[in-house]
C-alpha cells in the first residue's frame with residue numbers, strides 16, 4: 383500500500399521540516415523551493431518512475447475519474463522519464479494558472495498554504511527507492527506529479543486547492559488546522575467520486591498507490607460514505623495504512639461549493655464536539671457501501687493477541 387502518508391500530518395513535521403528526504407539541507411529560499419535539478423536524475427531513478435507509471439497506467443482506466451484521465455492525457459507526463467516541472471507548468475499555466483515548484487520534501491504548513499494560495503503546487507523533487515515502491519513517508523515526485531498534477535488541470539480542483547491554501551492560513555490563526563486538514567485528506571488525497579458508470583477515484587493518495595487503488599474501490603472492507611462537511615471535519619484519518627472510510631462526492635463542483643462556505647462558524651459549532659475514529663459509522667451517514675471492516679479488524683486482532 384502506499385502508506386506514503388505520514389506526509390500530511392503536522393505532528394510528523396515537527397523537528398523534521400524538509401530534512402526528511404534524509405540528507406536535504408536547510409532550504410535555499412524562504413519559500414523552501416529548490417531547483418528540480420532535472421539533469422541530475424540517474425537512469426535508475428527514471429527507471430523507478432517508469433515502473434510506477436506503467437503499473438498505475440494499466441490500473442487507472444475505469445478506476446480514476448474522467449477528469450484525471452483527461453488531465454493526464456494533456457500533460458507532458460509519460461513512462462520515459464521523470465517529468466520536468468517547467469514543462470508541466472507551461473501546460474498547467476495555460477489551462478488553470480497553476481505552476482509546479484520543487485521542494486525537498488515536506489514543508490512547514492504555512493509555507494505549503496502560501497504556495498497553494500498562489501497557485502503553486504509544491505512537489506517533492508526526489509523519487510522513492512526501488513525497495514519503497516509501495517511505502518514511503520514523504521510525498522515524492524511520483525505521488526505529487528502523477529497523483530496531483532492531472533487533477534490541477536481541472537478548473538474546479540484548481541480553484542478548490544487555491545482556496546484551501548487561503549483557508550489553511552486562516553485555520554492556523556484560529557487554531558483549527560486539524561479540522562481543516564481532514565477536509566483536504568478526505569477530498570484531495572482520498573476522495574471518491576460518483577460518475578454515471580460507478581465510483582471513481584479523484585484523490586491523489588489513492589491514484590498514486592497501486593494497492594490502495596484496488597482497495598478503495600473493490601475491497602469490501604472500507605466504508606464508503608456520502609460526503610458531509612461537519613462529519614468529515616470531525617473524522618480522524620489513518621496516516622500509515624489504507625483508510626477505513628472513504629467519503630464520496632457526486633461532482634467535482636461540490637468542492638467549489640465547499641470552498642465558498644465560510645468555515646468559521648462551523649469550527650465554532652464543532653469546537654466542543656467529539657471526534658470520530660476512522661472506522662466509525664453514524665446513524666446520520668448516507669452509505670454508498672457499508673464496510674465489513676475485515677482488513678483493519680484482522681490487523682487489530684493480531685496486535686491484541
Ligand SMILES: C[C@H](O)[C@H](O)[C@H]1CNc2nc(N)[nH]c(=O)c2N1
Nearest residue numbers: 390391392487488489491494563
Ligand atoms: C495540513 C497540510 O495540508 C499539511 O500537513 C502539509 C504540510 N506540508 C506539506 N508539504 C508538502 N510538500 N506536501 C504536503 O502535502 C504537505 N502537507
Ligand SMILES: N[C@@H](Cc1ccccc1)C(=O)O
Nearest residue numbers: 545546549641642643644645
Ligand atoms: N471555505 C473555507 C476554506 C476552504 C477552501 C477549500 C477547501 C477547504 C476549505 C473557509 O472558510 O475557511
Ligand SMILES: [Fe+2]
Nearest residue numbers: 521571586587
Ligand atoms: Fe498529496
